[in-house]
Structures are given as C-alpha cells and as structure tokens.
Amino acid sequence: MLYVRLQIITNHYDLNNPRSFSRCRALRSHDGRFPYLPPVLYRILKAYARLTIRIFCRHVFVNRPQWLHTEGPLLLAANHPNSFLDGMILTILLDRPLYSLARGDAFGHPSLRKLIDLFHLLPVYRSSEGAENLGQNYSTFAACREVFRRNGIVLIFSEGGCVNEWKLRPLRKGTARLASYAWQEGIPLTVLPVGLNYSPFRNFGKNVWIRFGRPLDRATVERQPSEGLQFGEFNRQLHAQLNGLVWALDAQDPEALKERLSVPLPLPARIALAPLALAGTLLHAPLYFAVKGFTTWRFNNDHFDSVMVALHLILYPLYLTLLAGLSLLWFPGWVAAAVFLLLPLTAWSAVQLKPQIR
DSSP states (O other): OOOOOOOOOOOOOOTTSTTHHHHTTSSOOTTSOOOSOOHHHHHHHHHHHHHHHHHHEEEEEESOGGGGGOOSSEEEEEOOSSHHHHHHHHHHHOSSOEEEEEEGGGGGOHHHHHHHHHTTEEEEOOGGGOGGGTTHHHHHHHHHHHHHHTTOEEEEETTOSOOOSSSOOOOOSHHHHHHHHHHHTTOOOEEEEEEEEESOTTSSSEEEEEEEOOOOOHHHHHTSSSHHHHHHHHHHHHHHHHHHHSOOOOTTOHHHHHHHHOOOOOHHHHHHHHHHHHHHHHHHHHHHHHHHHHHHHHOOSTTHHHHHHHHHHHHHHHHHHHHHHHHTTTSOHHHHHHHHHHHHHHHHHHHHHSOSOO
C-alpha cells in the first residue's frame, strides 16, 4: 500500500507560508517530492473556494468567528458527519493553513494521492485497515506535534469514521492520545471542540452550522493519576461539549428537521431573486445533473455530499468559461463577459430559493 512517509527535521519554517514545509524539508512524500502548493497558488485557490462555497452552501453560520483567525498551537476536535467536506469547509474558512488527519486507506488510491498531498492531509490508520499499518500513526502524530511546535492548527475527527447522521457517536482515544503526547513534550496546546451540523446531506445548497466550544481543561486532565484515567477525563470533557454542539435529530421526523435546519428567506427577497433564480436553475442544470448522475453512480454512500460539492468546485470555472465561450458565437464580447460575471449570481439566487428540506 502506498502511503506518505513523514520525515520530521528540526529546520525552522513558517506555517503562515504553506510552502515552507516543503522548502525546509519538514514534510516529504514517499518519493522525495515536495507536494504542497506554492503560496501564491494556495492563496488564489483559497480565495476562489471561499467565494464558491458561499454559492454552493446556502448559509454558513459560525457561532464564534474569532476562532477562524486564531493562531496555534491548536487542535480542533470535531465530529465527522460529512466526509471530507467537514475538513474542506474549515480549511476554506480558517485564516491559517489547516492540517487534517484523514483515513489512511485513502492514501492507497493513486487517483487521490495528489489531491491528498496538496491539501495538507495526514494519514491515520485504524485496525480495520490492517494491523501492519498502525505503526505509521506514530509518524503522523510526530508530524502533528511538529505542526504544533510551529504554532500550527491540526484537525482531528474524534469519532473516527464518517456517517451521515444528526447525532454524536462514541469518541475514540486518538484525540486524547495526540493531545496528551503534545502536552508531555511541553507544547502549550489548546484543544477546541467543534460541532459540525448540516441541513439534509443529499440536498445540494445546504445550510452549515460550525459551532466552536470552549478549550478543554488541561489541568484537570493531567491531575488524573494514570494515562488511562487521563484519557477518560479528556474524552469526558470532549464528549460533554460536543454533545451540546452537535444536534441530535431524528431523520424520520420532517417537522423537527424543518424547524431546526431551515433558514427562512423573507418574501420580498424571494420575489426579488425569483427571475435570477429561474435563469440560474436553467443555465446550470446541465452541470448539476451531470455531476449528480456521476456522483450517484460512483459515490452513492456517505461521501455523496462531499463529492458533489468538490466536483462543482473543480468544474464550475470550466463550465463558466464554456458558456461564456459559446455566447461569443452569437453575441458581442461584452455579452460573454457579462455571462461569465453574472452566472455565479444566478447560481447563488437559485440556491437561495431552492427547497431546503425534502
């Protein structure tokens, strides 16, 4: 199985610069290449993603936005309801680069390797993915501690696997272990619970709630007399907070879903957006249904929603360019420019008026 082998050295590097890991040889891929994006390209892609995520997600609510601008060392401990969309949204919104722990088995697929390398993902293996791979987690945790030493931010999904559901699942010990080892090495790590909540997972144009909790009480954890009790106290605190940050909803109760997950749009706004929304629905239908058909065919599982958003992020600039180019065949150049600039507005309008709960 292919995997990323992380080599940690002591050279200084700056985590504000996503390329600095590469230049200073802090993290290398298995074949010696430096996988991370050049800083200018990274910033361009992040600016584009911040714009388009506002189109593809109807609303993104953040209860404590000051945490989006914080520095590390910081460990974000989150639930995991929506595959790689969970990490994607946090990566887009945070000011500083985010290093996410991801399922190790994904690193064995060559078609995903470049994307995984480019976007700061670090592999974590579970026993179900082969006991022979568990030793690689030590390298990953060492890489995380090196990120913390340079005031960086790491995201870990404390439930382990991903399931599209509205409830908190049992927590694994990995988060406690990573934080404990960092504290033992004298790293002033802050552990911050994060609750991620979505409107229906199969409904494109969703509402997203990112709910930050309070930092865990390190002193209380470290007062416990044994490692096992420390892990237990850590998970007790983490579970207590996440249980309040993650909504518990019955997927079979449409009224409860509507009450909690719908965000009403005032009637005057609906009337004003209706013409643009109609145009956006018609003009974007070919892209939407093509992406939906492919995703249903290949990813009709808990990754469906994430793949839908990711493919739209990747394909949308090409689709805009195609429609603008086609308009040049029949209209003056200024019309093509208007098409390129106004199409995103029509897409946003269509998403705003799209039914939220089905």
